Each structure stands twice: as structure tokens, then as C-alpha cells.
Amino acid sequence: MTVTERRLVGREVYLDNLKVVLITLIIVIHAVLGYAGLVEVWTYAHLRETTLSPAVELVAFILVAPFAFTLMALFFLVAGLFSAPSVERKGVAAYVRDRVLRLGVTYVVYVLVVQPTVTYLLEHPLGDAPGSYWEEYLAQDGSHRLDSGPLWFVGTLLVFSLGYAAWTLARRRWGDGRRPTWSRRRVTTGGLALLTGVVAVVSFVVRVGMPYGSEAGRLDLNYWEWPGCLAAFGIGIVASRLGWVHRVPDDLRRNARTVTLVAVGLMFALLVVAGARDVVDEELLGGVHLLALGFSLVEAALVVFGPVWLLAVCQRLLHVRLPWGTAAARSAFGAFILQAPVLIGLALALRPLDAPAELKAPVVAAGGVALSYAAAHLLVTRVPGVGRVL
Numbered sequence: 001m002t003v004t005e006r007r008l009v010g011r012e013v014y015l016d017n018l019k020v021v022l023i024t025l026i027i028v029i030h031a032v033l034g035y036a037g038l039v040e041v042w043t044y045a046h047l048r049e050t051t052l053s054p055a056v057e058l059v060a061f062i063l064v065a066p067f068a069f070t071l072m073a074l075f076f077l078v079a080g081l082f083s084a085p086s087v088e089r090k091g092v093a094a095y096v097r098d099r100v101l102r103l104g105v106t107y108v109v110y111v112l113v114v115q116p117t118v119t120y121l122l123e124h125p126l127g128d129a130p131g132s133y134w135e136e137y138l139a140q141d142g143s144h145r146l147d148s149g150p151l152w153f154v155g156t157l158l159v160f161s162l163g164y165a166a167w168t169l170a171r172r173r174w175g176d177g178r179r180p181t182w183s184r185r186r187v188t189t190g191g192l193a194l195l196t197g198v199v200a201v202v203s204f205v206v207r208v209g210m211p212y213g214s215e216a217g218r219l220d221l222n223y224w225e226w227p228g229c230l231a232a233f234g235i236g237i238v239a240s241r242l243g244w245v246h247r248v249p250d251d252l253r254r255n256a257r258t259v260t261l262v263a264v265g266l267m268f269a270l271l272v273v274a275g276a277r278d279v280v281d282e283e284l285l286g287g288v289h290l291l292a293l294g295f296s297l298v299e300a301a302l303v304v305f306g307p308v309w310l311l312a313v314c315q316r317l318l319h320v321r322l323p324w325g326t327a328a329a330r331s332a333f334g335a336f337i338l339q340a341p342v343l344i345g346l347a348l349a350l351r352p353l354d355a356p357a358e359l360k361a362p363v364v365a366a367g368g369v370a371l372s373y374a375a376a377h378l379l380v381t382r383v384p385g386v387g388r389v390l
Contacts (some may be wrong), residue, residue, distance in 0.1 A: 003070045005180060006366070007041070011314075012245060012246060012319070013318075013319055013320070013321050013325070014314050014315055014317075014318040014319040014320075015078065015245075016325060016326070016329035016332075017318040017319075017322065017325055018074075018078070018314045018318055018330045019078075019321070019327070019329055019333075020325070020328045020329055020332050021077060021318070021331045022071055022074065022313075023073060023333075023335055023336045024369050025070065026150070026336065026339070027335065027336075027339045027343070027365070027368050028365040028368075028369065029064060029068060030042050030110040030150065030340075030343055030368075031350075031361060031362075031364040031365035031368050032052075032060060032064075032361045032365060033045060033197075034048060034049050034343065034344075034347055034361070035050060035051060035052050035062070035357035035360060035361045036051070036052055036057055036060075036363065037051045037052070037057065037281065038054075038057050038058065038061055038280060039061070039213060039281070041213045041343075042120060043122065043147075043149060043340060043344060044122065044344050044347050045055075045120070046071070046128075046361060047122065047123065047126055047128060048357070049351050050345075050355075050356060050357040050360065051357055051384075052357045052358060052361065053356075053357075053358070056358060058275050061271060062132070062268055062271045062272060062273070062275070064270065065267065066263070066264040066267040066271075066273060066302060066321070067264070067306075068373070069228070069267075069299050069301065069302045069303055070260070070283070070306030070307055070310060072153065072225065072229065072300050073228055073229065073231075073232040073302070073303035073304075073307040073367035074232070074304075074305075074310050074311065075153060075304060076157065076160070076229045076230075076232040076233040076236065076377055077232040077235055077236040077239075077307040077308070077311060078231065078234065078236060078311070079157055079160075079233060080147075080233040080234060080235060080236020080237040080238075080239070080240065081234060081237075081239060081240045081244060081245050082240070082245075083161060083164055083233075083235075083236070083240070084096075084164075084240040085240055086098075086235050087165065087168055088274045092168055092169055093167050095161075095165055096162065096165050098361075099162065100158070100160045100166075101388065101389060102153075102388075102389055103154050103157055103158040103161065104158050105155055105389060106151070106337060106390075107148070107151055107154045107155045107158060108339060110148070110149070110154075111146045111147065111148050111149075111151065111155075111220075112146075114337075114340070114341065115147050115148065115149045115151075115180070115340065116147065118340055118341045118344055119147060122326075122344055122348065139301055146218060146219055146220050146221040148219070148221065149340045150336065150339060150340060151337065152220060152221050152273075153221040155219060155220075155221050155227060156221050156222065156226065158235075159221070160229070160233050161232075162231060164233075164237065180367060186241055186242065186249070187235065187238060187242065187249075187252065187308075188252070189252060189255040189256075189259075192235075192252075192256070192259075192304050192305055192308070193259075195231055195235075195302050195304050196297075196304045196305070197300070198227075198231075198251050199228050199231045199300040199303065199304060200296045200297040200299075200300035200301075201228045201296075202227040203224070203228065203296040203299065203300060204292065204293055204296040204297075205228045206224055206226070206227065207222060207224050207285065207286035207287070207292060207296065208286065208287060208288055209245075210221035210223055210224050210286065211224065211226075211281070211285045211286025211287060212224045212285035212286055212295075213281075213285055214286065224286070226289055227337045228283055228299065228300060228303030228304070229303070229354070231300075231303065232304070232305055232307050235304070235307075235308070244311070246313065246315075247312075248308060248311055248312035249314060252308060252312075253308070253309060253312035254310070255305075256305040256306075256308040256309035257309045257312075259301055259304045259305040260302065260306045260309045263298050263299075263302045263306070264302070266294075266298045267295075267298050267302065267352055270284065270291065270294055270295055270298060271284075273291070274291055274387070275323070276351075279291065287323050321346075327377060328373060330371050330377070330380055330387075331377040331380055331390075332376075332378075333374040333376075333390050334372075334375070334376025334379055334380055334390040335369075335372035335373045335375075335376040336372075337374045337390065338375050338376055338379075339368060341366075342368050342371045342372045342375065343364060343368040343372075345369045346364045346368055346371070347364050350363065350364065376390065
């Protein structure tokens with residue numbers, strides 16, 4: 001029995017399949033965003049040689065965006081599901097060491113070495129970074145900030161994890177030693193609705209000064225997504241004591257489905273209106289605007305109720321052991337980390353080809369998924385010590 005197979009004993013198989021599905025979708029979305037002009041949030045987008053047609057781009061954005069919000073929230077909910085049991089099983093100190101090794105070391109190496117190198121190799125030949133590598137990315141003159149790329153998720157999860165560890169220590173030191181009252185209560189639809197309101201208000205306030213997709217401070221941790229991500233992480237912590245890792249309650253699943261589908265419809269409407277008026281960046285994603293308020297409210301519903309429903313769906317549909325599932329699950333985190341150099345490398349390789357973005361985007365997406373997983377598998381299985389981190 002392999003190390004990975006031993007880890008799967010007593011564990012829900014659907015979670016490994018879910019990890020593979022989520023990371024695959026994220027790689028595909030980033031590949032397409034490299035050729036998007038409507039929202040330039042991927043590294044390659046501002047230097048792309050061709051752009052998706054406005055009609056294709058708008059349709060893709062409207063169809064994908066509502067679910068993209070939910071996918072990231074689902075990552076944090078699942079992380080929360082395993083955080084509380086991990087602290088209880090390992091102890092706070094061991095939990096912190098594990099998080100720092102797996103998340104902290106990965107984040108530091110990526111933002112200090114991988115991302116600036118990849119960005120420089122992309123931008124320098126195209127004239128966007130004319131100076132030396134040191135001048136453009138390493139000189140400390142106060143004007144530089146870290147570029148975390150897709151690993152903003154890793155850095156943010158590390159902050160949340162360390163915060164939870166600190167809260168656990170404080171509760172044990174100054175509390176009565178018993179589990180908090182909220183850990184013994186059911187998660188209800190009303191409670192999630194109240195949380196949705198809180199997330200919406202906080203998100204709207206944050207995005208007045210830091211719109212969705214804007215520059216996110218020196219550490220580049222997407223602070224404009226923190227309210228929803230923290231809410232999903234907290235739901236996971238509470239739900240871990242309620243057996244959600246095995247099954248989400250049926251009544252909550254049904255209610256979460258209804259709210260999520262309504263929110264998806266409302267998000268479609270918001271995106272259509274904002275896209276038709278060409279005010280996605282100016283009014284929808286932040287600032288004191290009615291569209292921004294509506295966006296914060298609808299997105300809050302998606303990131304609170306959406307991951308609850310999707311978790312229940314995955315428990316029903318993904319609980320099957322696939323021939324390639326074990327290897328893919330073991331390589332998934334590595335594929336997530338390697339996606340930027342792989343996707344940008346493929347885009348650069350296709351750059352001289354006189355072809356539309358509608359052709360290049362799917363080629364980069366398919367190749368990006370295959371090569372990211374293949375490279376990660378080689379690293380995890382062939383390089384000593386890498387498996388402990390990835």
C-alpha cells in the first residue's frame with residue numbers, strides 16, 4: 001500500500017476527487033482569463049497578443065463568474081472542516097508547524113522566487129520590464145510589492161489557520177476548557193442568512209477602497225475576498241463537529257441549493273447590466289455604487305450558501321474511486337502551484353501562431369491541466385522531501 005493509499009484509509013474518497021475537480025477548473029479558468037480583456041486579473045492578460053471576441057468573453061464571464069466565486073469559498077469551507085479535527089488530533093503546536101511548512105514555506109518560495117521569475121521571463125522580452133531582474137522585482141526602494149499570483153489562497157489560508165490556532169490557545173488559557181456553545185449547535189438556514197448579511201456589508205465597505213480584483217496591498221492577498229473566505233472557513237470549523245465531512249443535512253442542502261440558484265440568477269442579471277453599460281470595473285466591483293452594493297449582497301449569498309450546496313452535491317456524485325484518482329489527488333496541490341509557469345509558458349509558445357484567442361485559450365487550458373499535473377506528480381514522487389510540502 002502506498003503512502004497516499006494509507007492516508008485514504010478511513011477518509012471520504014469524494015474529498016480527493018473534489019480537490020482534483022476544483023483545481024482543474026481553476027487552471028482552466030486562469031487559462032481563459034489570459035486572453036480576456038473585460039477583467040484583466042491573470043498575469044498573461046495585460047500582455048496578450050489576441051483577445052476573445054466581446055460576445056464570447058461576455059458569455060463566458062456571465063456563465064463562469066457566479067460559480068467561480070463559489071469554488072474558492074468551497075476551498076475554504078473544506079479547509080475549515082479539517083482544521084478543528086487537526087488541532088484536536090495533533091495539538092496546536094504541531095498544527096501550526098504543519099501549516100507553516102505546507103502553506104508558509106510554499107507561499108514564501110513562490111512569491112519570492114517562482115512568480116517574479118515567471119513574470120520577468122514574460123515581461124522582459126516584451127519590453128514591459130526593461131530593467132534587470134534585480135531592478136524590476138528585488139530592489140527594495142519602497143515601490144515593489146509581492147505578487148502572489150494564484151497563491152493568494154495559500155497565504156490567506158495560512159493567516160486564517162494561524163488565527164484559528166491562536167483563538168484555540170486563548171480559549172484554552174482563559175476559557176473554561178469546554179467546547180464553545182456554538183460548536184454544539186446546528187447550522188441553520190437562518191444563521192447562514194444572517195452571516196450572508198454580515199459578509200455583504202463588510203465586503204461592500206472593504207471594496208469602497210479596494211475594489212474586487214484591484215491591487216491587494218504589499219502581500220497581494222486579495223483582501224477584497226477575505227470576508228466571504230473567512231465566513232466559509234468558519235462554517236467549515238463549526239460543521240466539522242456536526243459530521244458534515246460525511247453528510248450535509250438534507251434540509252440545509254435543499255435550502256442552500258435554492259438560495260444559491262437564485263443568487264446565480266441575480267448575478268447573471270448584474271453581470272448583464274454592468275456588461276451592457278460597460279461599467280464592470282467602474283461600478284460593479286467596488287466603490288459607492290448601487291451595482292457594487294448589489295454585487296456584494298449576491299456574492300455573499302454565493303460564498304455562504306454556495307459551498308454548502310456544492311459540498312453536498314460532491315458527497316453524492318464524487319464518492320467513487322477512480323483508476324487515476326489517487327495519483328491525481330496526490331499531485332493536485334502541486335499542480336495548483338505550478339499552473340502559472342505552465343500556463344504562461346504555453347501561452348508564450350503559442351504567441352507566434354496567428355490564431356484567434358478562441359482557439360488558443362482551450363489549447364492552453366487543456367495543455368495546462370495535463371502538464372501541471374504531470375510536473376507535480378514527478379516532483380512529488382521523484383524529489384525527496386517535496387511530498388511533505390506538496
